[in-house]
Amino acid sequence: SQTIHQWPATLVQPVGSPLSLECTVEGTSNPNLYWYRQAAGRGLQLLFYSVGIGQISSEVPQNLSASRPQDRQFILSSKKLLLSDSGFYLCAWSVGGSGELFFGEGSRLTVL
Amino acid sequence: KQEVTQIPAALSVPEGENLVLNCSFTDSAIYNLQWFRQDPGKGLTSLLLIQSSQREQTSGRLNASLDKSSGRSTLYIAASQPGDSATYLCAVRFRGGSARQLTFGSGTQLTVLP
Numbered sequence: 001s002q003t004i005h006q007w008p009a010t011l012v013q014p015v016g017s018p019l020s021l022e023c024t025v026e027g028t029s030n031p032n033l034y035w036y037r038q039a040a041g042r043g044l045q046l047l048f049y050s051v052g053i054g055q056i057s058s059e060v061p062q063n064l065s066a067s068r069p070q071d072r073q074f075i076l077s078s079k080k081l082l083l084s085d086s087g088f089y090l091c092a093w094s095v096g097g098s099g100e101l102f103f104g105e106g107s108r109l110t111v112l
Numbered sequence: 113k114q115e116v117t118q119i120p121a122a123l124s125v126p127e128g129e130n131l132v133l134n135c136s137f138t139d140s141a142i143y144n145l146q147w148f149r150q151d152p153g154k155g156l157t158s159l160l161l162i163q164s165s166q167r168e169q170t171s172g173r174l175n176a177s178l179d180k181s182s183g184r185s186t187l188y189i190a191a192s193q194p195g196d197s198a199t200y201l202c203a204v205r206f207r208g209g210s211a212r213q214l215t216f217g218s219g220t221q222l223t224v225l226p
Contacts, residue, residue, distance in 0.1 A: 006155075043216050043217075043218050043219075044201075044203075044214075044216040046213060046214070059213070090155055090156065092156075100146065100158055100161040101146060101158065101203070101214060102158055103148075103155040103156040103157070103158075104155050106153075106154065106155045108153070
């Protein structure tokens, strides 16, 4: 069966520090991968989308970037965190662009 | 603008009651609709996916219906249990926009009282 792993679960970082969140999917090949952010009172916002290795689409301009170095690995990064980057980050995958979406357990980022 | 609305924002029911959660969307041209459950501090768990050609999907005590013409979906939970307490989110994949983009509702926070 397919599983998705996301880490770290919780992160507290100072403003201006770098960020790296990782996500891996097991049990499937060539998944579509997504990074979402869930901010309090603002719902889920799609940040990045990838259909394959090295193929990244950014949905909103921001202080973050994403990379897909391997088929089932998706990384969310920042060189310098802002206070506004605080939130709950969720990795997700689907088979195909309109298939069922499955989420990881999420990473809680607090920027101080 | 393509939007998804869930009303009410919060709902409290006694254990054992059957209940219906509502989801409405502004454009009937959709690929599919998906219902999720989210427990506090956790990721989203997929409950049911309804394709645009389908009218309903069932999984255990859950039944989701889809009426594209009226822009509505309902999630029916039979014989509710305290373990059903969570936030339930509806998400729609609209045609015409980006096929990869799911538009989420703001969720209904359900509390089932023992």
